[in-house]
Amino acid sequence: MSASSVLTVSDDLPLVTARPVHSGKVRSVYFLRPEDSRRLIEERGYAVAPHSDLAIMVISDRLSAFDCLWRSHNYHGVPAKGAALNAIAAHWFSTFDAQGLTPHHLLEMPHPMVWIVRQARPVMIEAIARRYITGSLWRAYARGERLVGGVRLSDGLEQFQRLPELLFTPSTKGVIRNVPGVPETDDAPLAPAVLREHHKAFALHDEGQLDACVSALHSGFEVIEDSLAARGDLLVDTKFEFGIAPSRSGGEELIYMDEVGTPDSSRIWRRDDWEAGHPREHSKEQFRDALLSWVDDRELLLDSRRMEERAIYARNHAVPDEFFLDLSNTYVAQAENILGASLPVIDRPRDAMLDLLNEQFGLVR
Template sequence: MSLAHQVLAVNDDLPIRTDKPVHSGKVRSVYWLSAEDSKRLIAQKGYDVAPDAPLAIMVISDRISAFDCIWTGEGGVRGVPGKGAALNAISNHWFRLFKSQGLADSHILDIPHPFVWVVQKARPVMVEAICRQYITGSMWRAYSKGERDFCGILLPDGLVRDQKLPELLMTPSTKGILRGIPGVPEADDVNITRKNLEDNTAAFGFKNSADIGVYETLLRQGFGVISDALKRIDQIFVDTKFEFGYVKDSKGNEKLIYMDEVGTPDSSRIWDAKEYAKGKILENSKEGFRQFLLNHFPDPDIMLNKDRMKEREALARDNELPMQALMDVSTTYTDIAEKVTGQPIVLSDNPKAEIVQVLNDKFGLIV
């Protein structure tokens, strides 16, 4: 079996029964089930959701996204071997840990295959909930140019790159383009303040102003649980992004839950603690791949300048990356997944065929 076949690059063409268009994001594709199939599975599997809750099959891919573009490798390899399975394994591990420690639930109801989640539909909070323990990346770039106000939080002078911050910072940004909110530009990923949230609670998708405090608590708790666990395997949880949404349980109670993925190398920075103690940064996250791209092409400004997005898209479309670059990412992702979960990440010989079989045999969802 060739490496190109082991990589699941296209994940929106599976014969899963659905009566809606397949939604395909940068990495995951979502197949919304019919009302009949949703009701059937809720009854058969005993999921703790409202009887009429819409369910979906969420299939991860091995695609690699960075700087808002999808990148490919030589020889027709259109993703990173093992990446999808590693991301799901890490998220699944953290969600189980959250549940065992009494934190909020997630949108995941079932995990029939390493690439697949059965999820319930949530009403999303339109906030990218970002937490930072160290000053690095985009925050350092802005700080080094003199910026001191980050989402309404004033940082002191004299900080140095990659140092631990005086306290855990919450620096939220918009999720998608929100229109008509005073003081918030109509663009994706715009930094916002707590006051923005308080003044426009409903526009950001919060049920009430008290839930702003709930989301901050869940963000802080989730960060703490992952940070403590990573510390035990000599890793540093540098920063991360969480997403939240509302669902109803089987009794009709509405609750705020964790959505999407958590604590993965895609959504977080993770550093090796022993190397950090020596004054070196060893990335165990996608940041290493971002740095590769900045060094690989002669003009790094194309990656960093949003006004040059068309040039960036052309670079990604027209340049196959060296296979070694993708294999380096594969090693980073599978190594950190195995450290976190204590389990090996095994590459599927034919992930699509496996997914189809399990969804047919155990869920009756294949057409």
């Protein structure tokens, strides 16, 4: 795939917006003006509250791992990554709709790298669900920790073992300040009791909204897990993000936000590999594993106290091209397996997106 098909800068589109663009690790969010939101809700027939505020989300091919952006010698992004992730998440959102699960923010995907979404007040929790003992959970267990997500794990568990129940292990989304028992850092582990007691600090009005998050986490995980199992894959762990948005009935409702069930936010194994006792990663974890084997100092990537040093290292070191190309193959294979169709080949995505957003949506300045 040519370098011209890789989109690494996604926050420079000349769109009419209500406030500055938010550029995250992978996606950029363009917040639409109220008048454009109202117009599109009417023109496109979106099934949302008529006073909802909308946004354009543009996914990039950037690769973030260990909280840093990485590049290879010839690629500054992973070819086809953005289109694959968008397609997979859109598929799961559609499946959630069909099964009557909690609503979500995705309204339309007019281009493989563009979403039209409704804005919501983010719940400041990374809602992580774990089905197998691996990764950071296994490292903590091997150190002797037994209380995880409010559940006490028994002694004698082995690495890669399926857990007796789905674990909810929340962490902070952003820095939460002045809450007893919560470190003032992003991605800090949250004790369920602390989360419940201080739910308002995480943008939850009441404990009922927290219960709704936990319920949506379980139901979403099970839908994705069952579908992947039919293809011979295991959903090992994943994360969900939630928001509170206006409902059509006049109140508020909990919705899924961000992405769901992608190999960027989930661990996925082949069942036959796991049954043989040697699971291999078919997700972004394969890049993490390759990176850990490639660097001279593994602790640089694992020690959160060395974040500044790690960021400098990532800026100054290009990884081998095969790391990016192997990951690209994984993303594309997962997308095509889940969708049952080929991904479109996208050349010069920025130009195509601008043409579409101008001609069909009237949002280009």
